[in-house]
Amino acid sequence: MSMRNALLIAASGLAVASAVTFAAESPNLGRAATPEEIASWDISIGPDGVGLPPGSGTSKQGEAVYAAKCTACHGEKGAGKPNDQLVGGQGTLSGDKPPVKTVGSFWPYATTVFDYVRRAMPHNESKSLTNDEVYAVVAYILNLNGIIADVDMMDARTLPAVKMPNRDGFVAFSRGK
Amino acid sequence: MTADRSTIHESDLDIVAGNGLLHRRMFLTAGTAAAAAVASSALPNPAAADVLPVEPWMKVPGSGFVGYGQPSKYEDKVARIWNTAPGTTGTGAARTPLHLLDGMITPNGVHFERSHSGIPDINPDTHRLLIHGLVKRPLIFTLESLERYPRESRVAFLECGGNGQLLYQKEPAAVGVQAIHGLVSCAEWTGVRLSVLLQEAGVDPKAKWILAEGADAAGMSRSIPLAKTMDDALIALYQNGERVRPSNGYPMRLLLPGYEGNMNVKWLRRIKLTEGPTMTKDETSKYTITLPDGKSLQFVLPQEGKSVITRPSPGLTMKEPGLYEISGLAWSGYGKVTKVEVSADGGKSWAKAALQPPLLSKALTRFRIPWRWNGGPAVLQSRATDETGYVQPTREKMIATRGSRTIYHSNAITAWAISDKGEVKHVYA
Numbered sequence: 001m002s003m004r005n006a007l008l009i010a011a012s013g014l015a016v017a018s019a020v021t022f023a024a025e026s027p028n029l030g031r032a033a034t035p036e037e038i039a040s041w042d043i044s045i046g047p048d049g050v051g052l053p054p055g056s057g058t059s060k061q062g063e064a065v066y067a068a069k070c071t072a073c074h075g076e077k078g079a080g081k082p083n084d085q086l087v088g089g090q091g092t093l094s095g096d097k098p099p100v101k102t103v104g105s106f107w108p109y110a111t112t113v114f115d116y117v118r119r120a121m122p123h124n125e126s127k128s129l130t131n132d133e134v135y136a137v138v139a140y141i142l143n144l145n146g147i148i149a150d151v152d153m154m155d156a157r158t159l160p161a162v163k164m165p166n167r168d169g170f171v172a173f174s175r176g177k
Numbered sequence: 178m179t180a181d182r183s184t185i186h187e188s189d190l191d192i193v194a195g196n197g198l199l200h201r202r203m204f205l206t207a208g209t210a211a212a213a214a215v216a217s218s219a220l221p222n223p224a225a226a227d228v229l230p231v232e233p234w235m236k237v238p239g240s241g242f243v244g245y246g247q248p249s250k251y252e253d254k255v256a257r258i259w260n261t262a263p264g265t266t267g268t269g270a271a272r273t274p275l276h277l278l279d280g281m282i283t284p285n286g287v288h289f290e291r292s293h294s295g296i297p298d299i300n301p302d303t304h305r306l307l308i309h310g311l312v313k314r315p316l317i318f319t320l321e322s323l324e325r326y327p328r329e330s331r332v333a334f335l336e337c338g339g340n341g342q343l344l345y346q347k348e349p350a351a352v353g354v355q356a357i358h359g360l361v362s363c364a365e366w367t368g369v370r371l372s373v374l375l376q377e378a379g380v381d382p383k384a385k386w387i388l389a390e391g392a393d394a395a396g397m398s399r400s401i402p403l404a405k406t407m408d409d410a411l412i413a414l415y416q417n418g419e420r421v422r423p424s425n426g427y428p429m430r431l432l433l434p435g436y437e438g439n440m441n442v443k444w445l446r447r448i449k450l451t452e453g454p455t456m457t458k459d460e461t462s463k464y465t466i467t468l469p470d471g472k473s474l475q476f477v478l479p480q481e482g483k484s485v486i487t488r489p490s491p492g493l494t495m496k497e498p499g500l501y502e503i504s505g506l507a508w509s510g511y512g513k514v515t516k517v518e519v520s521a522d523g524g525k526s527w528a529k530a531a532l533q534p535p536l537l538s539k540a541l542t543r544f545r546i547p548w549r550w551n552g553g554p555a556v557l558q559s560r561a562t563d564e565t566g567y568v569q570p571t572r573e574k575m576i577a578t579r580g581s582r583t584i585y586h587s588n589a590i591t592a593w594a595i596s597d598k599g600e601v602k603h604v605y606a
Contacts, residue, residue, distance in 0.1 A: 026377050027326050030308070030316030037317065038309050041447055044388050044398060046455045073264060082263030094471030099582050101462065106473075109456050116458040119396035120294065123265065126394045170465065173474040175511075 043127075045115040049160025052114065056155035057136025059143035065133045066140050069122045078102070078144050083123075087144045090165055104145025108170055110162035113138045135159070194528035196521035197549040198503075201531035248286075257287050258355060267295025268395075270337060271424075272359025275487045275506065281533070281541045282332075283362035285417050289438075290424040291337050291360065293459075294395035297444055301428040304392065306374075306412070310449035313379030320428050323412065326369040331411060331434060332540045334508045336361040336480045338437040338464045341587035344572055349603045353491030357591065357603065361508070363541035366432045367415035372407045375450075384450035388457070389431050392446035399440045400454035401433065405478070409434050412445065435479045435510030435539040437586075439464055469580035479510030482569050483588035484517050484544070484561035495599030498552035503530070504545045509563035513537065516562040517544040523556035523592065523606045524571070530559070538564075555595040556606045572605060 045051050057065075066078075078086030080102075089100030099106075103113055118134045120126050129137070139154040148154070148162060191200035248255065255278070259271035271290040273283055283289075290296075301320045309315035337360035343350040350357065380403070387406055390398040401410075411432040413421055421427045426443030433441050439459055454460065454476070466474040484507035489495055503521075507514040513536055518527040530544040544559070561569045570578070572589035592606035 026373055028377055029322035029325055030318045030374065030377060031322075033307055033309055033315035033317045038307065038315055041307055042309065042449065043396065044390065044449060044455050044457070046451065046453065093467060093473075093582075094469065099467055099471075101467075103462075107462050109461065112456050112458055112461055115455075119398070120394070120458075123268070123294065123394075126294065126396070169471065170461070170473050170475040173466070173477040175479075 043119050045111045047109045047111050049111050049156060052156035052159060053131045054156065055131035055135050056153050057132050057139050058153055059139045059150050062136035062140025065137040070137065073123060078141055086141050093169065103141050104147060104165065106166050108164050108167045110138065110142060110159050110164055113141065114159060194520065195526040196555050197551055198519060198521050198528040199547040199549060201529055201546050203547045255287060267292050270360055272355050273362050275354045275359055276490045276493055281363055281543050282417065283364055285419065285422050288362040288364060288422065288425055289337065289360045291438060293397045294393050296423050297393045299392060299428060299444060304428050306429065306445060307447045308374055308378045310451055311381035311384035312450055313381065316378050318374065323369055323414065326373060328367055328369060330365050330367040331432065332363065332365045332537050333432060333434040334361060334363040334539060334541045335438045335441055338439055338585045342584035344587045344589050344591065345581040345584060349605045352603060354485055354487055358485045364417050366411060366413040368411040368413040368432065371410040371412055375406065380450060383452055386451045386454050388449040388451055388455045389442040389445060390447040391442050391444040393444050397442060397459065398457045399442060399460055400457060401440055403450065405433055405436065437464065437478060437480060464585060466579060466583040466585050469582060477586055481586060481588040482509035482511065482561050482563040482567045483507065484559040484569060485591050486557050486559050486593060489595065489601050490593050491601045491603055493601060495550060495595060498550050501548050501550055502545055503548045503557060504543065505559050507542045507544055507561040508540065509561065509567065510539060511567065512539065512564040514542040514561055515564050518560045519546045520558045521548060521555050524558055527560065550595065553597055556604065557593045557595065558590050558606065560590055
């Protein structure tokens with residue numbers, strides 16, 4: 001197939017319908033990704049927890065991680081300032097006062113906390129925490145919010161089972177509603 | 178019509194709405210004649226003894242060639258302004274100086290930028306794009322390999338989901354269009370259809386979403402409906418004819434025409450096909466619209482129909498009464514802009530502005546309308562309608578619908594008040 005035809009098919013929006021033909025006549029210049037290559041980059045964790053790595057941590061262990069790596073930006077015990085507040089705010093989403101959106105009051109999935117801390121935190125050296133440290137610091141933040149107990153161990157099995165207070169607080173948008 | 182207008186006189190200019198708005202075609206079809214007619218009666222005579230100076234640059238050779246040109250040194254005010262998160266230099270947003278630009282295209286150097294952990298310094302030779310998840314063949318692409326794919330160009334606006342958030346404030350912010358609405362820009366993006374790469378990987382019928390992830394330190398990531406990626410998504414490699422700027426995703430970014438800016442993932446390194454959304458930080462704790470009852474709207478994907486007057490606007494003082502052009506930008510993530518109306522009397526009466534071609538779907542549209550300012554107070558507003566019939570709401574209506582417990586997707590009508598001194602300021606009207 002000529003480049004021109006490839007362009008026409010891509011532009012026509014018929015790419016789905018003509019999948020078989022198209023794939024066969026496409027440039028096909030990607031190379032196969034190995035499972036090892038995928039594993040080294042595949043750090044996203046969905047709400048079902050699939051892909052959570054081995055390791056574990058408790059709130060007690062997380063307290064030390066938090067003090068060393070997080071307090072400077074997020075304050076003592078997640079109180080916030082100079083950057084985002086992580087603790088408190090439950091019951092503020094409706095009403096007249098501005099909502100206080102924290103992990104405890106707003107985040108619908110505990111898996112998202114793991115995903116985000118592991119990929120993006122600490123801000124100046126992201127992806128530097130061990131999996132145990134991530135589990136521990138997530139446990140600490142959940143515990144400060146009263147969502148899990150001091151002794152609760154967070155791991156690939158327990159973390160997705162945590163029910164966040166605002167789990168049912170989201171509605172899929174549709175225009176005009 | 179043009180012939181009819183060749184003998185136009187000031188008294189013939191069509192007043193089409195209150196406080197001096199003139200017919201939109203006055204400039205476009207009879208501009209020269211009308212301006213001349215007005216000028217002959219309105220402009221003061223120059224001082225008789227002045228001569229036109231022969232300036233130094235008219236007498237010696239100018240400077241030599243340079244490899245990459247820059248704007249005139251006299252245009253240094255045409256610059257972005259930004260705010261950053263405490264303790265960071267590159268986490269925040271830089272806003273486009275809309276009031277100092279014209280046309281529909283944003284120059285690359287002042288395209289708005291929202292970054293979540295600075296601008297990564299990516300070596301294009303080692304950058305990789307991984308496509309995996311619910312596919313038959315997980316694939317890795319280099320920039321070099323993508324360059325051999327058929328490309329296409331698409332003019333598209335990008336708007337941050339948080340643009341216009343100051344309009345949710347109780348009192349009007351004493352700032353201008355750049356600070357309020359500067360998180361929107363428009364460029365010609367050129368690249369490879371994402372659907373082509375997904376077809377090569379072989380989409381599993383169970384896949385309904387993708388996760389797109391950046392190579393920045395924040396690993397910025399968003400979930401996107403698969404249908405959108407098969408419809409019109411591009412892996413953009415070029416921006417206004419040159420390589421995508423580092424601040425806009427070099428060497429490659431996702432372009433989802435019409436969708437919330439944050440979803441157009443910059444520095445794209447990974448696409449994972451999934452059954453459902455991944456529920457990333459930026460689609461749960463951020464970029465959701467919290468309603469008065471405390472529930473939050475999630476996956477508010479296209480940007481709504483919207484417009485704003487860029488000239489006159491705060492910072493651009495009107496010197497004297499007379500004929501002016503009111504001009505601005507309109508856009509909709511749902512398609513083409515079909516109408517922009519302008520009011521000069523705080524919304525009591527409206528006149529249709531001229532829409533300047535090309536009128537492209539999901540691109541900025543420039544509108545213009547002539548206005549005779551009588552030197553008295555005026556309140557200027559613009560109101561866009563898109564091809565679905567959606568009409569841009571007043572601020573009052575937007576807040577009645579959504580409340581003001583959010584900072585996202587603000588698309589209300591913006592009002593600029595002109596004082597009798599010609600000063601322009603942001604007001605609620």
